[in-house]
Amino acid sequence: MLGGDGPRRYFLAFQTNAEARGTGGLVGAFGILRANRGRIAVERLTPNNGLAASPVPVADHGRDFRGRYGPGAARMLSVSNLSPHFPYAAATWTGLWERQARTRLDGAVATDPVGLSHLMRLTGPITLPGGERVTSGNVVDLTERVAYARYPDPVARKRFLIEIARAVGEALPGLLTDPARSLPVLSAMVGDRRLQVWSRHEAEQRFLARTPAGGVLPSGPGPFAGLVVNNSAGGKLDYYLDRSLDYELGPCRDGLRSSTVRVRLTNDVPPGTLPSYVTGRLDSPRGQHTPGSNLLWVSLYGGLGAKVTEARLDGDRVPVVRETERSHPVYSTMLELAPGQSRTLRFDLTELASDEPPLVPVQPLARPQLTHVTQDSRGCAP
Incomplete structure (x- = not known):
């Protein structure tokens, strides 16, 4: 090469x-x-x-x-x-x-x-x-x-x-x-x-x-939780974005496993005035937005055969759009973050039983993602 x-x-x-x-x-x-x-x-x-x-x-x-x-x-x-x-x-x-x-x-x-x-x-x-x-x-x-x-x-x-x-x-x-x-x-x-x-x-x-x-999105079987955010505001505020993902893999029964993914996003923009090019909202230029607010298209990529049974935002049920990419189910929602605001998405999943190790790819943004994976100690052979 x-x-x-x-x-x-x-x-x-x-x-x-x-x-x-x-x-x-x-x-x-x-x-x-x-x-x-x-x-x-x-x-x-x-x-x-x-x-x-x-x-x-x-x-x-x-x-x-x-x-x-x-x-x-x-x-x-x-x-x-x-x-x-x-x-x-x-x-x-x-x-x-x-x-x-x-x-x-x-x-x-x-x-x-x-x-x-x-x-x-x-x-x-x-x-x-x-x-x-x-x-x-x-x-x-x-x-x-x-x-x-x-x-x-x-x-x-x-x-x-x-x-x-x-x-x-x-x-x-x-x-x-x-x-x-x-x-x-x-x-x-x-x-x-x-x-x-x-x-x-x-x-x-x-x-x-x-x-x-x-940089391949793998298409093989096994537990998988990939958080991907795309900026939908058109500004440059993702330099201040903090992310964490907790992936809890439960026990298996009858070829299935119940798991939970919690995603926490924080708009850590500093107080004070930032350039309009950074804070601008190209998604709705004439809208009344708090300076420093951000809009993200948030997606959770699940493992092959996984299904979200319920999604919640800050404790309240929230609708998510289901799509597919390279055989992965993808569940997405738009999420607005005010300056200094933290929001938590919880996804309850039903996954196929597998003894493959869980994969949690991390999107390379300005700040590192905090990732925590826990797995039921009893194993999960299909």
Whole structure:
């Protein structure tokens, strides 16, 4: 994949976790990653408005995908990664680029500001053209909070973000030739889903799909609880979003098991005035919303054959929409969070009996998710 048998080119997406998407965050900037004989270079770094929408879908991810996300998810960069299944987003990104640039790509790679903080453990601090010092410790705050307050002009803000990405990219090629230093950092990025990779070459993609780097939503049997949030307000408040998930797997009887998933979400936005670009409510611009309120599309992905028997929000029953993605049942609801507000969703589930270990994938947002899994000690063989 690094060009051992000829040059390779990949779509490189920089995701902004301040506005949540299924694979992590809105694609705020992108570039082309070129690899040849093991050496890499980043070229054509561009803000997200540099990739035009397509009048027709550039990829076909199937009926369930179209029903859940709509036709725009395969036509527009801004909603291309609502699904947590990274290959869907990657195929759409490459399709959009190839339609616009008329050049074929070999795959796609995605990272985010937290990923950049990992990479800067290799590069060390960098100094921007204006003299500002960027470090592993401050790059996330700079790109996901400070930049919005400092640059009211979106063009200037995006230029600042691309300066940081370009500086890190220019420092990387020489460092990646030292596996003893680079592999532990890359491994940590993959484990945290801060580095996701898709290849157009089938043999490579089959290998990637079996690893965390592939960002694949698995479709095998067994207990499963995946929390995915997508920002529906159009602001940048998910930098302040705290998440916790408690998954309680009960005993089995007659081939079934009763389980409970509790999801707690907190809008930890600080008091005071934030830029309107951060707090804006594009979902209803003329609505009367408290500044700092957020709107999220919250989805729970269950295991194959699982059914939600009841859902409650802060103790009261709440309707949820049931859909399917890659054979997983998905239960979703819209959730508004006022500044400082915490809300709890409880899902009571009936699952198929299985002795497979429970899987709880974590969406890579700005703040880590607190996850707690308990399982009945008597086991649960089907």
